[in-house]
Amino acid sequence: MGYKVAIVGATGNVGREMLNILEELEFPVDEMHAVASRKSRGVEVAWGDRTIKCQDIEAFDFSKVDIVLMSAGGDVSRQWSEKIGKAGPIVIDNSSAFRKDPDVPLIVPEVNPDAIKDARKKNIVANPNCSTAQLVVALKPLHDAAKITRAVVSTYQSVSGAGKEGMDELWNQTKAIYGLGDATPKLFPKQIAFNVIPMIGSFRDDGYTDEEAKMWDETHKILDPDIRLTVTCVRVPVFVGHSEAVTLEFDRPISPDEARAILRDAPGVMVIDKQEHDGYITPVDASGEHAVYVSRIRKDHTVENGLSLWVVSDNLRKGAALNAVQIAQLLDETGTIKPSSGYRSITV
Structure with a gap:
């Protein structure tokens, strides 16, 4: 006895990962439906x-x-998610359309699973931004042990965060540069091959981008509104995997060894942290994996009670598809939903 599931945007990077992860985690599916725009009908x-x-x-x-x-993106979600919710099923939305809606829970299951109690308000549950998801998984256990008062985050975000078009642009530009071809940017504002772009999204009046604002808005909603957070989001020429350089200030002293011990026991976190040439994680290492990896945990000597760390995860997995499937598991485990063909409980 399993669920009848539909994936809207099944032809995209994240949609395909959702299909893969539902199978990998053996989520009980009786019927699977792939749904997309009219132009993808029959694909x-x-x-x-x-x-x-x-x-x-x-x-x-x-x-x-x-x-x-x-x-399928924010525009499709704004047009369809509430209609779908009113028809009966729960929508797990991967876009930014409903993340700030007070009646829609924004959930990372390792961090705020209790928020699932609000899932039936609109029959919509929001998935956070990919960079936010991995950040809060790493911050939550530390925040529980010693309250985080301030965080400074610089992201190094792969082109897959911009979809298949982003991956194609990096691939095509790289080939063009080696072959003396045309590397004119089409999707990104500047050349991405052999370059970094210090803005993602659109600029706001305060000089930050909406991608940066998403991270602090979502961290406040998921984890704690009192954490002071500043963010710089950077696009880098990496196909899959987001990285983050994070500096934290706490309300009490916390040593690197204590932080390592806390994170090693935390759900969804893997600590790879040795002072050796290969004692840290890179996006290539994290690609295809479920965990949020933390490396380079060290004292920040410039502030009181400060730590710096390096956080890496596969953005198509924990940053999107995996988190969505984990929300589905949470809905099932808590009895928030029951399959129309009966009830089967699974363990997250």
């Missing part, structure tokens, strides 16, 4: 050892499914 995507054809979102009957994993 085949892999589901387990078979393929399924995408159905047109305009014609799909959402009342016949239990869970909808939404990964």
Whole structure:
């Protein structure tokens, strides 16, 4: 006895990862539906050892499914998520459309699972920004042990955060530069191959970008509104995997050894931290993995009660698809949803 599941945006990077992770985690699925825009109708995507054809979102009957994993962008979510929720299923939305809505829980299961109690208010649960997800997984156990008062974060975000088009642009520019071809930017504001771009999203009046604002807004909603947080988001020529340089200030002294011990016991975290040439994690190491990796934990001598650390995760997994599936697991485990064909409980 399992769930009837629909994935909206099944042809995209995250949609395909959702299909993979549902199978990897053995989430109980009785029926799987791939849904996309009309132009993708009939496109085949892999589901387990078979393929399924995408159905047109305009014609799909959402009342016949239990869970909808939404990964088609903010505009599609704003148009469809509330309609779908009113039809009965719970929508787990990967866009920014509902993250600030007070009636929509914003959840990272390792951090704020109790927020699932609000899932039925609109039948929508929001997935955070990919960079926020890995950040709060690393911060939560430290914050529980010694309250974080301030955080300074610089992100190094892979091009897959901009979708398949972002990955294509890095690949095509790299080939063009080696072949003396045309490397003119099309998606990104500047050349991304062999370069870094110190802005993601759109500029706000205060000089920050909306990507940076997402991180502090979401961290405040998920973890603690009293943490003072400043962020600089940077796009780097990496295909998959986001990295973050994080400096924290606490309300009491906390040593690097204590922080390592705390993080080693934390759910969803792997500590790889040795003062050796390979004693830390890079995006290549994290690609395809579920964990949030923490390395280079060290004292920040410039402030009182300060620590610096390096946080890396696969943004298509923990930053998006994995977190969405973990929310589905949480909905099932707490009995918030029950499959229309019966009830089966699984363990997160």
